[in-house]
Amino acid sequence: MSVIIAKDLTKIYRMGDHEVRALRGVSLAVEEGEFVAVTGPSGSGKSTFMHIAGCLDRPTSGQYVLDGKDVSKVSKDELSRVRNERIGFVFQGFNLLSRTSALDNVELPMLYRHKDKFRAAERHKRALGALDAVGLGSRYHHMPNQLSGGQQQRVAIARALVNEPSMILADEPTGNLDTRTSIEVMGIFQRLNREQGITILLITHEMDIAEYGTRLIRFRDGRVVADQPVLHRRNAADELAALPPPEPDVISPPAETTTAGAAH
Amino acid sequence: MSLLMTIRIAFKALGRNKMRTGLTMLGMIIGVAAVIAMVALGTGAQNMIEEQVKTAGTNLITISPGSAQGAGGVRTGFGGNTRMVPEDAAALRNLPEVQAVAESVNTRTQLIYGNQNWQTTVEGTNVDLPTIRSWPMKYGTFFTDEDVRAAAKVVVLGSNVSDTLFGEGVDPTDTQIRVRNQIFRVLGVMSSKGASGGGMNMDDQVFSPYTTVMKKLSGQLNLNRIYVSARSAEDVAGAAAAITAAMRTQHNTTADSDDFTVQTLDDIVALRTQTASTMTSLLAGIAGVSLVVGGIGIMNIMLVSVTERTREIGLRLAIGARGFDVLLQFLIEAIVISIFGGAFGIAIGYGVSEFLRIYQGMAASVPVNAVAIAVLFSAGVGIFFGFYPARKAAALDPIVALKFE
Numbered sequence: 074m075s076v077i078i079a080k081d082l083t084k085i086y087r088m089g090d091h092e093v094r095a096l097r098g099v100s101l102a103v104e105e106g107e108f109v110a111v112t113g114p115s116g117s118g119k120s121t122f123m124h125i126a127g128c129l130d131r132p133t134s135g136q137y138v139l140d141g142k143d144v145s146k147v148s149k150d151e152l153s154r155v156r157n158e159r160i161g162f163v164f165q166g167f168n169l170l171s172r173t174s175a176l177d178n179v180e181l182p183m184l185y186r187h188k189d190k191f192r193a194a195e196r197h198k199r200a201l202g203a204l205d206a207v208g209l210g211s212r213y214h215h216m217p218n219q220l221s222g223g224q225q226q227r228v229a230i231a232r233a234l235v236n237e238p239s240m241i242l243a244d245e246p247t248g249n250l251d252t253r254t255s256i257e258v259m260g261i262f263q264r265l266n267r268e269q270g271i272t273i274l275l276i277t278h279e280m281d282i283a284e285y286g287t288r289l290i291r292f293r294d295g296r297v298v299a300d301q302p303v304l305h306r307r308n309a310a311d312e313l314a315a316l317p318p319p320e321p322d323v324i325s326p327p328a329e330t331t332t333a334g335a336a337h
Numbered sequence: 338m339s340l341l342m343t344i345r346i347a348f349k350a351l352g353r354n355k356m357r358t359g360l361t362m363l364g365m366i367i368g369v370a371a372v373i374a375m376v377a378l379g380t381g382a383q384n385m386i387e388e389q390v391k392t393a394g395t396n397l398i399t400i401s402p403g404s405a406q407g408a409g410g411v412r413t414g415f416g417g418n419t420r421m422v423p424e425d426a427a428a429l430r431n432l433p434e435v436q437a438v439a440e441s442v443n444t445r446t447q448l449i450y451g452n453q454n455w456q457t458t459v460e461g462t463n464v465d466l467p468t469i470r471s472w473p474m475k476y477g478t479f480f481t482d483e484d485v486r487a488a489a490k491v492v493v494l495g496s497n498v499s500d501t502l503f504g505e506g507v508d509p510t511d512t513q514i515r516v517r518n519q520i521f522r523v524l525g526v527m528s529s530k531g532a533s534g535g536g537m538n539m540d541d542q543v544f545s546p547y548t549t550v551m552k553k554l555s556g557q558l559n560l561n562r563i564y565v566s567a568r569s570a571e572d573v574a575g576a577a578a579a580i581t582a583a584m585r586t587q588h589n590t591t592a593d594s595d596d597f598t599v600q601t602l603d604d605i606v607a608l609r610t611q612t613a614s615t616m617t618s619l620l621a622g623i624a625g626v627s628l629v630v631g632g633i634g635i636m637n638i639m640l641v642s643v644t645e646r647t648r649e650i651g652l653r654l655a656i657g658a659r660g661f662d663v664l665l666q667f668l669i670e671a672i673v674i675s676i677f678g679g680a681f682g683i684a685i686g687y688g689v690s691e692f693l694r695i696y697q698g699m700a701a702s703v704p705v706n707a708v709a710i711a712v713l714f715s716a717g718v719g720i721f722f723g724f725y726p727a728r729k730a731a732a733l734d735p736i737v738a739l740k741f742e
Contacts, residue, residue, distance in 0.1 A: 129655065129735050150659045157657020164739065168652040172353040184342050185657040232656070 074141070076240050076272045077103040077126060082135035084121050084295075095121040096132070097295035103240075106270045108262070110283035110303070113292030120244075122292065123276045127160055127242045128152045140239040157185050161233025161241040165248035167225040169217040175228045176200050176213045182236045203231035207261050223254035230261055240272040241265070247282055253316060259285040260309030285309060343662065347669040350646075361638045362678040365718070368628030369682025369711050370689060375624040376707040377690035379617025381700030386609045396436070396567040396602075397469060398577055400429075400584065402559070403596040418596050419559040423547070425587050426563045432583055434568055434576035437465035440547040441562035444555040448543065449515040450502040457498055458542040459516065461550025462564075469566040470530075477510035477525020480546055488548035492521040496529040497540040517554055521545070573601050621707075631678065632718035639671050639726035650730050651738025664731035671723020672716060679715030683708055 084096040096118050103109050113119040124130040125137055128144055131152070137145045140159050144152065156162075161182075169178045179200040183191050191199065204213060207227040217225055226246060233241050243262065247255035263285060265271045277283050284307045291299035351358045402421040426440045442461040447454055463485050467473065476499075480491050494502070494509065503509040509523045530539040551557055567576035581599050588596055643650070650663055690701040 124736055153654065153657050153659045156655060162655050168648060168739065170649055170652070173349070182656040184346065185662065
C-alpha cells in the first residue's frame with residue numbers, strides 16, 4: 074500500500090509582484106516500508122515538497138494523498154490532526170522544549186491527540202518505550218541542555234515515533250551532528266525501518282547521508298529529475314563497528330558538545 | 338486537547354521561566370494590592386463618618402416651618418411662615434414615638450461682660466436640649482422647667498462664648514452678663530461640641546429658655562424650629578411619619594398644603610457617605626491605573642515570550658497542536674499570571690490595610706465585594722492583555738516558526 078501518492082503537485086509563492094514556482098508538477102508514490110532519501114540543491118523544491126509531504130503546507134494545485142486520505146484541500150486544523158496522527162517529524166535543530174525533561178518532550182505529541190487519548194500512566198509507558206527504542210539509556214529525566222547533540226536527536230526521534238505515525242519525516246537530521254554521531258543516528262533510522270517496517274522520508278543535501286536509504290529521489294528546479302534505488306547502500310551498523318572506539322569520557326562532557334554523544 | 342491539559346502545559350511553560358513569571362506577576366500584585374488597600378481606607382473612612390453621625394444622634398428630627406404666601410402672591414422663603422407655635426411642640430410631646438421635644442427660637446444679639454462684648458446667637462430652647470443633642474455640661478447646670486415657665490433671665494453659654502467673654506478655663510457660673518441691655522444670670526457652660534452636621538460652630542451660641550427669648554428678647558410668638566428625638570434610632574422614619582401626621586392635625590393641612598418640613602439626619606448621613614464613597618472611587622481609580630499598567634506589563638512579557646518561543650510554537654504546531662490549542666495555552670499563561678498576581682495582591686493589600694488599622698490607627702476595612710471585583714478584574718486583565726499575544730502566537734505559520742532563529 075502506498076503511504077504517499079503525489080499527483081502533479083505545484084506550489085507557487087507570491088513575492089510581491091512576481092511569482093516563485095517552487096514545485097512545477099511533481100508526481101511520485103512512496104510505498105510502506107520504504108526508506109526514501111530526497112536530495113537536491115537549495116532552491117530545488119525539496120523543502121517545499123517536504124512541507125507538503127509533512128502536511129505543513131498545501132499544494133497550489135495537484136493532489137496529495139497520505140495514507141489513503143486526500144489532504145490537498147483540508148482545513149488547517151484538519152492538517153494539524155493529520156500531522157499529529159500520521160507524521161513524525163525529526164528536525165535538524167532537534168527542536169526539543171528547553172528545561173523540559175526528555176520524557177516530557179517525548180510525551181508532548183500524545184498531549185495533542187484528538188482521539189484515543191491516553192491516560193497519564195499510558196503516556197508515560199509509551200514515552201519510555203519510545204526512548205528505549207532509540208537507545209537513550211536511562212537519561213529519561215535529563216533536560217535537553219544536559220544531553221549531547223546525538224542524545225537530543227534520539228529524544229527527537231523517540232518523540233516522532235511515539236504516536237505510531239504512518240511515516241517519519243526527517244529534515245536534515247544529521248545537519249548539526251559530527252560524522253560519528255550522524256552514522257549513529259542513521260543507524261537508528263535504518264534499524265527502525267528494517268525491524269519495525271517504519272516508512273522514512275529523509276530530506277538531505279548530503280549524498281553520503283542519502284545513501285543510507287533504499288531509494289533516492291533528486292529534485293532540481295521544482296521537478297523530480299531522478300528517482301532510483303540506491304545501488305551501494307551504506308550500512309550504519311557495520312560502519313560503526315569498523316570505526317575506532319570513541320575517545321573515553323574522563324570527565325562529564327560539557328553540555329553543548331556533540332562529539333560526546335558517540336560515547337554512549 | 339483538553340482544557341485541563343492546556344492548563345498543565347501553561348503551568349509548565351511558566352515554571353520554565355520563574356524569574357520572569359514572578360516579575361510579571363509583581364506588576365499585577367502591586368496593582369491589586371494598591372486597589373484593595375485604597376478601597377479599604379475609603380470604606381473605613383465611610384464607616385467612621387456613619388459612626389460619628391450616629392453618636393451625634395441619628396434619632397434627631399427637625400421640624401421647620403414652610404414658606405408663607407402673603408397678599409399679592411409674594412412668597413417668603415423656606416421657614417418664612419409664622420404658624421409654628423409652642424402648642425405644636427406640646428402636641429408632639431404626647432406622641433409615643435417621641436422621647437423629647439425642644440422648641441427653638443433664636444435671635445442674634447450682643448452680650449456684654451465687663452469690658453468684653455460678643456455678637457452671637459441666643460438659642461431659645463427648653464430643658465431637654467442636652468438630652469436631644471447628647472450634650473453634657475462643662476460648668477454649672479442647665480436651666481430648669483421653672484425657668485422656662487417663668488421666662489427667667491438666665492443663660493447657658495457655649496464654650497467659645499465663655500472663653501471670649503471670661504477667658505479660657507474660667508468658670509463663669511453665677512456671674513451676670515448683659516444681653517440686649519438686660520441682666521441675665523449665667524447658669525453654666527456647655528462642653529465643646531465643634532461643628533454641627535451643617536458646618537455651623539455649635540460652640541458659638543448661648544442658650545436661654547425659649548419663653549425668655551420670645552417674651553424678652555425677640556418679641557416673636559412663633560417658633561423657628563422644633564427639635565425632636567425619636568425613642569430609638571431604628572424608628573426615626575416611623576417617628577417622622579407620626580410627627581408629620583400630628584403636625585397636619587395641628588395645622589389642619591394635607592400633603593399638598595403642608596406649611597412645615599420634617600427632616601431627619603438620614604439625609605445628612607447620605608450626603609456625607611456619598612462624599613466618602615466618591616473619595617473611595619477616586620482612590621480606587623488612581624490605584625486602578627497601576628492595575629492597568631500591570632496588565633500592560635503582562636502583554637509586554639507575553640509578546641516577548643511569543644517571539645522568544647517561536648520555535649517552540651512551530652514545534653507544537655508541527656506535532657499536531659491546532660492554532661486554537663496554542664491560543665489557549667498563551668491565554669491561560671496570561672490569565673494564570675494575572676489571577677495568581679491578583680491573589681497575592683489581595684493578600685498583600687489586606688495585610689497593608691490591617692497594618693494601617695492596627696499600627697497607624699487608621700480606619701480601614703476590606704469590603705468583600707472589593708475582593709471579588711479585584712479577582713474578576715485581574716482575570717479580565719489577563720484575558721484582555723493576553724489575547725493579542727496569544728492570537729499572534731496562534732497565527733504563526735509552522736514552517737516559518739520552525740526556521741525562526
